[in-house]
Amino acid sequence: MKKAILILSTCLLAGLASLSSAQSNSEGTIKMLKLRDGSILWGDIEAHTDADLMFHRRDTGGMVSLPWSFLDPGQEHELRLAFGYIASDYQEEMVAAERISLVDGTELIGVILSRENNIMHVKNVQAVISLPVERIAGQAVQVQVPASDIYSRDELYQQKLLQFADGLQSDNGAEVALANFDLAKWCEGIGDYARALSHYQAVPVADNQWPLAELQPALERSQRKAEAQAEVDHLREVDRLTRRRNYDRAFELLADFTKLYPASPLLDDWNKQRERTEMAQLVTLRKEVANRWHAVAGKRVREAAKLSSYGEALAYVTEGMSEEILEGVTKELASIKKDIKPEDVRILFSEREGGRWRKASYGIGTWILGEEKARAGIDAEPEQGSKGEQDAQRKALEDKIKRYLDNQKAVRSSSGEGESPEEFWATYQINSRINYLLAYYAEFGGDMDLRRAHFSNCKECGGSGVREIVSLGSATSGSEGSSTRLISCPVCHNIGIVRRISYR
Numbered sequence: 001m002k003k004a005i006l007i008l009s010t011c012l013l014a015g016l017a018s019l020s021s022a023q024s025n026s027e028g029t030i031k032m033l034k035l036r037d038g039s040i041l042w043g044d045i046e047a048h049t050d051a052d053l054m055f056h057r058r059d060t061g062g063m064v065s066l067p068w069s070f071l072d073p074g075q076e077h078e079l080r081l082a083f084g085y086i087a088s089d090y091q092e093e094m095v096a097a098e099r100i101s102l103v104d105g106t107e108l109i110g111v112i113l114s115r116e117n118n119i120m121h122v123k124n125v126q127a128v129i130s131l132p133v134e135r136i137a138g139q140a141v142q143v144q145v146p147a148s149d150i151y152s153r154d155e156l157y158q159q160k161l162l163q164f165a166d167g168l169q170s171d172n173g174a175e176v177a178l179a180n181f182d183l184a185k186w187c188e189g190i191g192d193y194a195r196a197l198s199h200y201q202a203v204p205v206a207d208n209q210w211p212l213a214e215l216q217p218a219l220e221r222s223q224r225k226a227e228a229q230a231e232v233d234h235l236r237e238v239d240r241l242t243r244r245r246n247y248d249r250a251f252e253l254l255a256d257f258t259k260l261y262p263a264s265p266l267l268d269d270w271n272k273q274r275e276r277t278e279m280a281q282l283v284t285l286r287k288e289v290a291n292r293w294h295a296v297a298g299k300r301v302r303e304a305a306k307l308s309s310y311g312e313a314l315a316y317v318t319e320g321m322s323e324e325i326l327e328g329v330t331k332e333l334a335s336i337k338k339d340i341k342p343e344d345v346r347i348l349f350s351e352r353e354g355g356r357w358r359k360a361s362y363g364i365g366t367w368i369l370g371e372e373k374a375r376a377g378i379d380a381e382p383e384q385g386s387k388g389e390q391d392a393q394r395k396a397l398e399d400k401i402k403r404y405l406d407n408q409k410a411v412r413s414s415s416g417e418g419e420s421p422e423e424f425w426a427t428y429q430i431n432s433r434i435n436y437l438l439a440y441y442a443e444f445g446g447d448m449d450l451r452r453a454h455f456s457n458c459k460e461c462g463g464s465g466v467r468e469i470v471s472l473g474s475a476t477s478g479s480e481g482s483s484t485r486l487i488s489c490p491v492c493h494n495i496g497i498v499r500r501i502s503y504r
Contacts, residue, residue: 033055033066033071033075034071034072034074034075035070035071035072036069036070036071036072036073041055041057041059041064042057042058042059043055043056043057043058043059044056044058045079046063047354048079049287049354051067051068052065052066052067052068053065053066053068053079054066068080069143069144073094073144076144077094093146093147093156093186093189093190094144094145094146094147095111095144095145095146095147095150095151096111096142096143096144097109097110097111097124097142097143097144097145097149097150098110098111098112098122098140098141098142098143099140099141099142099143100120100122100131100136100140101136101137101138102135102136102137103134103135103136103137104135108122108124108129108131109124109143109145109149110122110123110124110129110150111123111124111150112140113128115133118132118133118134119131119132119133120132120133120136123150124149124150125148125149125150125151125152146243147190148190148236148240149240153190153191153192156190157187157190157192157195160183160186161183164179164182164183166179167179167182168180168183173206173207174206174207174209176202176206176207177202177203177204177206177207177210180199180200180202180203180206181199181200181203181210181215183199184196184197184198184199184200184203184218184222185218187199188218188221188222191232191233191236193222193225193226193229193232194226194229196218196222196226197219197222197223197226200215200218200219200222201219203215224265225266227265228261228264228265228266230261231257231261231264231265231266231269232266234253234256234257234260234261235257235266235269235270235273237253238250238253238254238257238273238277239273239276241253242273242276242277242280242281243280245280245284245336247277247280247281247284247336247337248337248338250277251277254270254273254274254277257270258270281336281337284336285333285336285337285340285348286348286352288332288333288336289329289333289345289348289349289352290349290352290355290504292328292329292332292333293325293329293349293447294358296325296328296329296332297321297325297438297441298438299328300321300324300325300328301317301321301434301437301438301441302434304316304317304321304437305430305433305434305437306430308425308426309422309425310368310421310422310424310425311421311422313425313433313437314437314440317437317440317441317445318440318441318444318445321441321445322445322446322447325447326342326345326346327342329345329349330342330344330345333345349447355504356504357451357502357503357504358442358502358503358504359500359501359502359503360435360438360439360442360500360501360503361435361436361439361498361499361500361501362374362435362436362439362440362498362499362500362501363432363435363436363498364432364458364491364492364498365424365425365428365432365433365436366492366495366497366498366499367492367493367494367495368421368424368425369499371495374495374497374499375495375497375499376453377452377453378453378455378497419493439499439500439501442501442503443501443503448503448504449503449504450501450502450503451502451503452502453499453500453501453502454499454500454501454502455497455498455499455500456497456498456500457496457497457498458489458491458492458495458496458497458498459491460489460490460491460492461489461491461492461496463496463497464489464496465488465489465492465494465495465496466486466487466488466489466494467486467487467488467489467490468485468486
């Protein structure tokens, strides 16, 4: 069995070593961050996620969390590529667009062209979409996206020609050559190798002093890829699907490539793209497995909380729920990797790293855990020397409470008196049941990482586990003076605390 798991883990996570290497190479070598507003930070990248990075500033010594959107787009692309959060090495131009949330839960990304008669016209590379405002679920958010997501190759080229018009039409041959060279490099970036070749060829025509040794590799590269433009477009579509997280379709196109172009000169490019797609899929699975696991666990716990019997609910949470969560997460992750197996999911979840700490509380039901589980991990208060009459009185009260609690335990163990867990569960509110069962699953289910438990005093008894009743005497009976007696706290049942769990 161990051998089978090792083989599975090796096959499933083959890209992990290279990903970790890329991360470690990038961390510790990046000392300067360029921000979108033009400012610069010096320091070290300590950690990162797909949402942000933790940066240790050299100037203040502080640690800051920087969302990727705060970075200069060029450096953001470079770092996200190095850390494996994007799967393309094309240095493609980024453009401003709007992300529009729709009422059906989906999103539309494009450039808003106009708004008229309650219709918003949005352009992306597929079409110009007429969007009724009643389908929109909030304000559009500006984002940076690859230019090819919004414009066709011809549209991008015509826009770029306008930007280079002055250089291309200059009377100075050196300026014309430089404009053609820069435009050719840009054409390579959008995968338009025929136009790239044309502009590279125009460079020595405009300036016969241009170093041909510098130009030759670019000419050969663009010539080779211009002749294989269909293969180039095929691989770029794989890259686009990878960025869209449509990995199954991307792998289908990769398989089609070897059938359609068995002797293609771009087989090295095909292999690199396959590795990038595998790495991107792995990164997505690692991120989503934890998110989906917690979400499915929440659904299963809500169902368990509806069970009328405490024993039945607890048995389900500790015995059957983990497998049901695994089954549910496996089904959901099939949208990312259609042939993923439950054992793949279990390995991914067990090897997860980081993630935010979540909290769950047993609430006033802490007492039904039993004293040993309820107070496990709580620090005993250190004994202090006597400091006077008040301390002596406090010590006497504590001794009295202790004797009372000991007596209560003896009574309960001999007579079975007191409220039972089943009786309590029948009156426990549904939301409190959900929290209780989630805490129990997190602590005793064996799936979660735990931090030290947290405790707070029962609000009813202040943590003593008892309530003190003071009798002031009765004028009718002729009794004088006062007396005290202790009763069990009706909320915490002598436990005195509420137990909370932090897990991830």
